[in-house]
Amino acid sequence: MSAQALTYFFVGLSFMLYIAIAIWSRAESTNDFYVAGKGVNPVANGMATAADWMSASSFISMAGLISFLGKDGAVYLMGWTGGYVLLALLLAPYLRKFGQYTVPDFIGTRYYSKTARLVAVLCLIFISFTYVAGQMRGVGIVFSRFLEVEINIGVIIGMIVVFFYAVLGGMKGITYTQVAQYCVMIFAYLVPAIFISILITGNPVPQLGFGDTLVNSSTYLLDKLDQLSVDLGFNAYTESTKSNIDIFCITAALMFGTAGLPHVIVRFFTVPKVSDARKSAGYALICIAILYTTAPAVAAFSRVNFIESIQEKSYLDSPDWFKNWENIGLIAWKDKNEDGLVNYSAGKAFGEGRPDFLDSRGSQGERKIKNPITKDNDNEVYIDQDIMVLANPEIAKLPAWVMALVAAGGLAAALSTAAGLLLVISSSISHDLLKKTFMPKINERQELFYARCSAAIAIFIAGLFGIYPPGFVAQVVAFAFGLAASTIFPAIFLGIFFKRINKEGAIFGMLGGLLFTSSYIIFFKFISPELNNSDNWLFGISPEGIGFLGMFVNLIIAVFGSAFSSKPPFEVEKMVDQIRLP
């Protein structure tokens, strides 16, 4: 079978599996639709949480990102796993004990206020839509790269599949498809990683091979990589370059943001008992750690492999994958010194970001680009970071079915996250906006109907974001985490651990965190991007890390606001006592 046919086969098979699960696990009640009947086994919930959490960017982009950042890439590795400790210790068990359906449900009940509930819904919808836009685009991109269909058609196919299991099955359908998607995703990530680890170091465990010696040599892989990086004018791979304060704030913002993401929190509402919620967070982190400890190994392997297979080779003799991915537009080459060789080194090969290709070809058959050529360095190669995962199997000359597997894995990662996000959006609309605020008289059947409608509408909007991506998608990931860290996390945390916090404190705290974080990010990312450097940052904290400071703004306003206004009512104090007990 050709590579293309194999890819269709794997992707088709995985989609059939998801739809079959959706039909088997239809939701019969709102309890099923919102929290899967609270009957999910903690191990299954751990796997579902991992799939929910690991998005297209964890699967496709993260290893590449680390590959170019070297040691500084640890910010993402630690930031996106350490949040689970916070989630397990500070939020999950208590929210499970609370036993309602959504995150705004907790905030609205704990702070005895419809306003608090609405502010929480607002934050939730903003965070989730920001996040889902990238996922639908990811689905389209995987389709277009591996199956050569239009990006838009890929997005529409993705919408139909998600529609099936999210609208029919609600949380119940999503949970069991996510378990399947986790298996597909992790298998697809590990197979090429193990192959490459054996190829480069002879060690079948990527996490160990990463620190092992190269095949037929006594040089360690990382020493070799440091050497290659320095020779090409980069920083040594294993040394960090950012300031400690910024690294600290970015990591912390990602951790508290992870713990405050509604689609992750709500997964812990679905297990039967409080003790299961704790266990389940542990299983979730194991499932995530399998991919997150493999990613830095893949990053190092693929970087060595990439440099060695192209550096100073003549373009005409360069490997097929180099030309294939150039045709797709993720690689570009401009022969600056006209020696016909591919010269890769530090610095940008040309200005103005992504390559802007002309229709014509150069003397060697390379694609010509419009971008102005930079004169201050000798680098001739543009590489998109996604190459490190997408092209890795080809660079390492692995069989065609491994490529096909990577395509199915990338789709599983994107679809599972999209579905989780769409579910929290739809339940916050049908449950928090309609049932609990504007239409309290609807009965359960009507609420379920509205839940399905809002899921369908949310999928449609997410699809539009995928087809017409707003230019700012890449910029706003920091936004989603920053807002989760500065609004939702502190509101829940204070609600559980400090009885004295009242509705005034919580509402103004959330609004303060929201305003502070969003204005800082909007200022540096959209209004004056030219000022976005460490000289102008507050305390040297980049917009990616500002959510951490935003969290303190929230905490301070909440504590002082509560101190100067009346105590929360007695029933609320009793409720807090209740959720603290197992």
Added chain:
Amino acid sequence: MTDKEYWKANIRLLIILLSIWLMIWFGFGIILSDFLDQFSIGGFKLGFWFAQQGSIYGFVILIFAYVFAMNHIEKKLNDNKEKKN
């Protein structure tokens, strides 16, 4: 164990575990990382290993330590309730 003692035991456990948590990522992963780089295990510089591998294993162990300890505390609370009955 009364409800109040249970909550106190819980808070004490949280403070201990979260201090270790901070030590793992902020201590070993960031601040002390360059210092730890002078030692190595296999081909890894120790600070680099903590930043990209060790911290993640540490987080997993922390959550399971919490699960284990909380089950223990919870059992004490339940035993006490049964005695009352």
